Amino acid sequence: MTLTQSLKTLGCLGDVTLEANHVRLKGWITSIQGEPIDQFKLRIGNQEITEFKLEKNLPSPDVQKLFPTLPNSDQARFFIYIPLDKIAPEQFNTLVQLIPIVKGEEGEVLFNLLESTLPVPEKEDRLGVGGSFKFVACDFLGHFVNKAQLKPHESILDAGCGVGRMAYSLSYYLDDTARYEGFDIVEKWINWSQSVIHEHRPNFNFQWANIYNKRYNTEGTIKVEDYSFPYGNEQFDFVFLTSVFTHLYANAVQNYLKEVHRVLKPGGRCLCTLFLLNEESEALIKTGKSSQNLIHEIEGSFCTDLDIPEASMGHRESSVMQWIEALGFTVSAKYDGLWCGRNFGTNYQDMLILKKA
Ligand SMILES: C[S@@+](CC[C@H](N)C(=O)[O-])C[C@H]1O[C@@H](n2cnc3c(N)ncnc32)[C@H](O)[C@@H]1O
Numbered sequence: 001m002t003l004t005q006s007l008k009t010l011g012c013l014g015d016v017t018l019e020a021n022h023v024r025l026k027g028w029i030t031s032i033q034g035e036p037i038d039q040f041k042l043r044i045g046n047q048e049i050t051e052f053k054l055e056k057n058l059p060s061p062d063v064q065k066l067f068p069t070l071p072n073s074d075q076a077r078f079f080i081y082i083p084l085d086k087i088a089p090e091q092f093n094t095l096v097q098l099i100p101i102v103k104g105e106e107g108e109v110l111f112n113l114l115e116s117t118l119p120v121p122e123k124e125d126r127l128g129v130g131g132s133f134k135f136v137a138c139d140f141l142g143h144f145v146n147k148a149q150l151k152p153h154e155s156i157l158d159a160g161c162g163v164g165r166m167a168y169s170l171s172y173y174l175d176d177t178a179r180y181e182g183f184d185i186v187e188k189w190i191n192w193s194q195s196v197i198h199e200h201r202p203n204f205n206f207q208w209a210n211i212y213n214k215r216y217n218t219e220g221t222i223k224v225e226d227y228s229f230p231y232g233n234e235q236f237d238f239v240f241l242t243s244v245f246t247h248l249y250a251n252a253v254q255n256y257l258k259e260v261h262r263v264l265k266p267g268g269r270c271l272c273t274l275f276l277l278n279e280e281s282e283a284l285i286k287t288g289k290s291s292q293n294l295i296h297e298i299e300g301s302f303c304t305d306l307d308i309p310e311a312s313m314g315h316r317e318s319s320v321m322q323w324i325e326a327l328g329f330t331v332s333a334k335y336d337g338l339w340c341g342r343n344f345g346t347n348y349q350d351m352l353i354l355k356k357a
Contacts, residue, residue, distance in 0.1 A: 007032055007146070009100050009107030010070065010346060012139065016096050016112045023087060025080040027110060028063045029056075031102045034071030039101045040080065044087055044114055045094030053081040068343050093117045095172040108146040111138040113172060118200055121163045121192050128189070129162035130243060137169035140242060143346075145173075147333060148271045148353050154237040157263060158182040159229065159256065160244030161206065164193035171201045180204040181231060185217040215247055215310040224252040229259045237268050245274040246349060247310045250300035254323050261327045264356045270329070273337070273349035275314035277302055281340040289341030320352075329354040 011029030029037050037056060042049040058077035067073045080098075092115045100107040113134065120126065126133040144150040152175045158166055161182030170180060180203060184190055190208040197204050211227055212220030239260045245253050253274075260270050275281070275292055284290050294302040294314035302316075303309035324331060333353040338345035 007108060007346065008102055008105065009037070010067070011076070011100065011108070011110055013096065013098050013110035013112045014135065016114050018115055022081045022083050023114065025078075025082070025096070025098065025112070027078055027098070028060050028076040029078060029100050029107075029110075030063075030067075030070055030072050030076045031100075031107065032070070035102050037078075037100045037102055037107075038104070041099040041101065041106070042080070042082075043097045043099075044082075045091035047088055047091050049082055049086060051083065051086050055079045066338075070344065087114075095169075109142060111141045111145075111169065111173075113138065113169070116172070118168065118171065119196055120168070121189070121196075125163045125189060125192065126165075128186075129165050133165055134168065137165050139347075140166055141169040141173055143351065144170075144238070144240065144271060147335070147351070148238060148240075148269045150238055153177045155179040155235060155265075156181070157229070157231065157236045157239040157260075159239060159241045159260070160184055160247075161189075161193065162186070163189035164197050164206070166240070166242060167193060167197050167204055167206075171197055171204060174201075174203070176203060178203060181207070181236075183207040183209050183230065185209055185211045185213055185220060213247060213310050214308050224248060225255045227255065227259075229263055231263050233262055234265045234268075236263050237265055239264055239268070239270045241270075241272040243273055243349060245272055245315070246313055248301075248313060249298075249309070250315060250319065253301075253315060253320070257323055257327060257329075260354075261329060261356060266356060268356045269332070270354040270356075271351065272354070273347065273351050274320065275302075275312070275337075275339055276317040276320065276350040277314050278317040280336075280342070281314075284340040284342065287341075290339065291341070292339055324352075324354060328357055330357065331355075 009031050013027040015026040017024045056078040057075045060077040063076045064074040096112045098110040161184045187208045190206045193206040210220050211222045211224050293304045296303050296306050302314040304312045332355045335346045335351040337350040
């Protein structure tokens with residue numbers, strides 16, 4: 001399977017900072033084909049912002065180091081300054097959407113938040129799901145919208161929702177007609193999400209599933225390979241699993257894919273991230289370039305640590321594709337990740353977009 005999806009632009013809106021007289025946006029942007037970025041469209045909450053100062057094509061050695069083969073990655077930095085009197089007061093604590101324009105066409109939307117007041121979990125819990133809470137939340141909102149065409153009114157399932165990292169940015173993106181459901185195996189994280197995010201957005205619901213996992217829930221009584229998601233058939237437009245299959249054995253991944261297929265509406269989409277083992281990633285692991293040393297084979301999966309295999313698990317790409325296709329999904333896109341030491345990727349983990357017929 002070599003299917004990949006072409007993207008117009010790659011970038012990041014890393015910072016939105018309130019300063020004395022303006023709001024400053026800092027990020028980087030390139031077009032994949034090396035064409036110049038002409039301009040940006042900017043929206044804060046529901047206000048189009050047209051008056052701002054743009055500085056672009058500034059040096060970006062950090063981006064060049066991460067993406068050495070990406071055209072113009074050495075001069076990708078930009079700053080945008082929006083005078084404070086151009087932003088309506090009610091647009092604070094809302095979503096910032098920045099759209100690069102290349103040859104008159106829109107590139108991938110970049111997301112961030114302006115002075116978000118929704119509380120975040122304690123540091124220990126933020127680190128427990130991988131850290132960089134607000135940044136990853138906004139980055140993945142970009143993946144959901146750009147790669148899986150998520151719309152604000154849709155019905156969504158976040159399987160393995162952790163401590164509400166993705167729900168955090170989604171709570172700013174989804175409207176009141178949308179439905180968000182999340183479940184996870186860590187009771188404390190579900191309690192936090194339900195008391196903070198559900199309180200703020202009643203159409204967001206979180207449920208605990210007491211499933212055993214040697215990394216996340218050693219007291220669990222339910223076997224993951226037998227678990228049925230607690231929702232009826234064909235309820236969701238979009239299901240996602242971010243950094244969940246990287247903690248599951250092969251038989252659990254197969255069961256979860258079956259459950260995702262069951263709960264998706266016809267035509268529904270799934271975005272999942274994984275560590276896919278194929279010729280390229282295995283060669284990079286062998287040469288010591290990979291950040292995940294997935295060398296121990298265990299029950300059809302690969303792990304870095306035999307004491308706690310679920311700390312990090314990879315799966316053979318050929319097997320995953322067989323499971324997916326046997327269920328009747330089509331793989332509409334595959335994005336290779338940076339995890340194994342590739343010099344190009346749109347995310348740390350590999351990412352698949354699946355479509356139910
Ligand atoms: C790295 S965290 C990612 C959390 C969340 N998806 C995110 O991106 O913020 C991995 C998550 O997978 C959850 N998990 C592990 N096994 C699971 C299972 N069988 N079902 C649902 N969630 C599971 C863990 O509890 C943990 O919250």
